[in-house]
Amino acid sequence: MSQRDDLTYEVESHVRAVLRTAAADLRSYVEPRWVEVADAITSRALRASRPSPPVRAQAPSGPVRVAEQVVVAHLRNSLNPVAGCEVHNIRLEVREERCTGVVIVVAVQFGKRLIPLADDLRNRAERRLAEVLGQDMVPVTVTQMHVHIADVTPGDPSLG
Amino acid sequence: MATSRSDPTAVERSDEVLARRGALGDREAFGELIARHGPALYRYGVRMLDGEHHAAEDAVQEALIKAWLNLSGFRGDSSVKTWLFRLMANQCLDARRRRRPHWIEDARLDEVPTKDTNAADALALARELREALDVALAELSWRQRATWMLREVEGLEYAEIAVVLDTSVAVVRGQLHRARANLAARMEMWR
Secondary structure, eight states: OOHHHHHHHHHHHHHHHHHHHHHHHHHTOOOHHHHHHHHHHHHHHHHOOOOOOEEEEEETTEEEEEEHHHHHHHHHHHHTTSTTEEEEEEEEEEETTEEEEEEEEEEEETTOOHHHHHHHHHHHHHHHHHHHHOGGGOOOSTTTEEEEEEEEESSOTTTO | OOOOSSOTTSOOOOHHHHHHHHHTTOHHHHHHHHHHHHHHHHHHHHHHTTTOHHHHHHHHHHHHHHHHHHGGGOOSSSOHHHHHHHHHHHHHHHHHHHSOOOOOOHHHHHOOOOOOTTOOOHHHHHHHHHHHHHHHHHTSOHHHHHHHIIIIITOOOHHHHHHHHTSOHHHHHHHHHHHHHHHHHHHTTOO
16 A cells, blocks of 8 residues: 555545544534524424314303314323323214214233223223213213223333 | 433333324323424434524424324334434425525635634534534535435434435435545545
């Protein structure tokens, strides 16, 4: 290898090292402007409302309509505290704006007893539906409230 | 993966769990996803939009609104990070199409910060290097710049970059090779 080749190789190695350093520096760099605007951007994004079909509910003052997304969010809140279980999906069955059933899809930690767990989920969901839609609107039987175990995980499924 | 700064005992949930919860209307979970990936999305936006911070803010804003509105449609075919970067890359592309051509002044192309050998402050040195890199990146084509940023800074795999930029792995490989060569030529002066 000539002296010129040696020099070229040395320069190329140096440039590669400089680029690696620059990329690593950029990777750990948080733009100061982001720190200033992050809260505003986050809250604006979270204010966007998702289009959602209405579900009839019975308030003390009379009939009202509640967005399906709102019902789902309430159900999720009521099911989240159940240990060893992670809600994957909640589907409302709605016919002519009336809630006619609920499908709850969950992942469960290995070793959990499934029947008591499903009963717990069903009871919690039923109570919350009564709060959100009114007592008359609640589907209460096992055939109307279906709990589907989609996955069994070795660890806590709420951590992923 | 980021950890909660406010509560050191807080459990660390995966992106997939947070996305699933967000799809079911959990705003806190989606906020956690933003805290985790927002800085990288914004950093990418600033460089793809030639340092225009307001344009980058708008692009991140729109990308995150789309993410929030479409979370229930996220099927997990790619990672959450890849999906967010795809939304962001599309927003940046739209922003570039909308605006007038961005001319780079000759003086800026010639401007290569030189290393201040007297600088004792490592932070100042890092800043100079970052500025030199930004100048060099601004000269790359959009695709080369995006590919280099996603691979070298954000650490995405070739297949993930192909998803983000809606292209093939072979194209990603070629663009990355050219981006590295072009950046090396530019940064060669930074010694």
